[in-house]
Amino acid sequence: MEEVDFIIVGQGLAGTLLAHQLLKNDKRILVFDPGKENAATHVAAGIINPVTGRRYVKSWRIDELLPFAKKTYLELEQLLDISIYHPRQIIRTLFNAREENDWLLRTAEPGYIPYLSDSSELGEYEASTEPAYNYGEIRHSAQVNISKLSTSFGEMLSQKGMLKRDAFDFNELVFEDKLLYKGYHAKMIVFCEGSQAVNNPFFNYLPFRGAKGEVLIVKIQNAEFEKILKHRIFIVPLENDTYWIGSTYDWNYENELPTQKGAEYLTERLSEVLKLPFEIIRHVAAIRPTVKDRRPFLGVHPDFPRLGIFNGLGTKGASLGPYWAKHMTEFLLNNAPLDDEVNILRF
Ligand SMILES: Cc1cc2nc3c(=O)[nH]c(=O)nc-3n(C[C@H](O)[C@H](O)[C@H](O)COP(=O)(O)OP(=O)(O)OC[C@H]3O[C@@H](n4cnc5c(N)ncnc54)[C@H](O)[C@@H]3O)c2cc1C
Known part of the structure; x- marks a missing residue:
């Protein structure tokens, strides 16, 4: 034994x-x-996003969680000799004057100053996406290849x-x-x-109350996006011109398989914002362990x-x-x- x-x-x-x-x-x-x-x-996608939701609220206990998460992933990178922790700013589209106003009010709040920027650098997104009303930028965000x-x-x-x-x-x-x-x-x-x-x-x-999420992995040649863009859906850079596009939220699902409806939703959202052609490489789904x-x-x-x-x-x-x-x-x-x-x- x-x-x-x-x-x-x-x-x-x-x-x-x-x-x-x-x-x-x-x-x-x-x-x-x-x-x-x-x-x-x-x-x-493994996004670490310190400020989320329609009201731009700090994630629960993020001030404690974030430094510890970073330390742990860097430790695991060393242990396993892999690269998984990628600091990446998140660009958040602000669709109208009300959203812009709410964002600006938040950027001035003391607990939010480290995380939110009142100006944003779109980088490569500037030329390759449809212009929006305005943008905000979230700092200390990251993407972890979990x-x-x-x-x-x-x-x-x-x-x-x-x-x-x-x-x-x-x-x-x-x-x-x-x-x-x-x-x-x-x-x-x-x-x-x-x-x-x-x-x-x-x-x-x-x-338990699982939430199904569907995702597309797409190839966008020569886009060279480095930040994460949240424009209704997330565009998250992976490797070799591929991007993670997601995701859907479904609390009343029949099974954990990808659906045509999910693929159509994500394709439409991406087409609304992206000016470049893209190729769908994979369409996947999973159940989040939400409670x-x-x-x-x-x-x-x-x-x-x-x-x-x-x-x-x-x-x-x-x-x-x-x-x-x-x-x-x-x-x-x-x-x-x-x-x-x-x-x-x-x-
Ligand atoms: C579409 C989507 C997008 C997401 N995006 C993000 C994001 O950007 N940022 C973020 O922080 N989180 C994100 N999440 C959430 C994140 O994936 C989860 O919080 C996390 O991965 C949960 O990990 P887990 O180990 O609890 O569950 P799981 O990843 O589901 O792992 C459970 C494991 O248990 C094993 N298992 C189950 N039953 C048994 C058994 N009887 N015997 C042996 N093994 C068993 C399974 O094989 C599986 O490997 C996303 C989730 C989805 C679906």
Whole structure:
């Protein structure tokens, strides 16, 4: 029988970041993930956007989350010898005088000064997109290649014999002094299954509310956009003249497959703004692990304290993930209290 400290179920962004923190603390871990291609982590743009929404409001706790996220991704870049963290300003289209006015009022507010600029540099977008009423620019924003992070971290785990390419089977779990699962003894299991947590018999009582998102990956020759443009949809630079175009939000979906309606919506929005021709290379969809009160799910099961959960990263995993993975680790290893806002005991 092999002994581990933690079994982690799911190695999307949440499982990856939690595994990283536990390994930093010299814990013995075993991770299960069948390698779902359309997990949210592999479809997301990974944008870190400190000011969002129609009212240009700072993201929840962004002042704490942002520096910690940057530090963690840079650390993982070193560890895995990859490039994933790309600081990129976001240009936000302001469609009318009211939006411009609201934006300018925000730029003058003390907590917003570091993040918002009252003038914007469109760069290469100037020549290649339809002009709009005005633009604002968001600073300290970034794009993190979370798919590459998860893949590369998975390869590292695999080399160390810490990753099983299997779906966790709840019928095989036995509760003894320790937890017994397929020949392994573990002190604890932490579930990081993203939107698939609705199939978890221990945690499906939590108010998950998945949101489907569709995305196009397009090629735009010689556009050379470097910033992110938000003009109803996001245009996000990837590599080799390719761009991430997204995304849709759908709370009443039948399945997780891309739809013709989604492709048409994104194609129309892109055609409205882009003057250059583009070629659709891929059309993909995934379910975001969104939750009712938009706060992550951290903690242990009220009746089975050896079963934990780290989930609910919703639409903002890239900024939320690193900080809350560390918080969860301190709770698991040092019994540090969980923040009430993220503790699943709030339900
Ligand atoms: C279209 C779209 C755009 C997005 N854009 C952004 C963005 O720009 N910025 C941002 O911050 N966030 C964005 N997100 C959200 C982001 O993707 C998520 O917050 C984050 O990736 C969630 O990670 P996760 O690990 O919780 O879930 P997932 O990525 O879904 O990973 C869950 C993993 O668990 C595994 N799993 C599930 N069940 C089992 C089981 N029984 N046994 C073993 N393994 C299991 C799956 O195979 C999967 O690999 C976007 C999401 C979508 C869909």
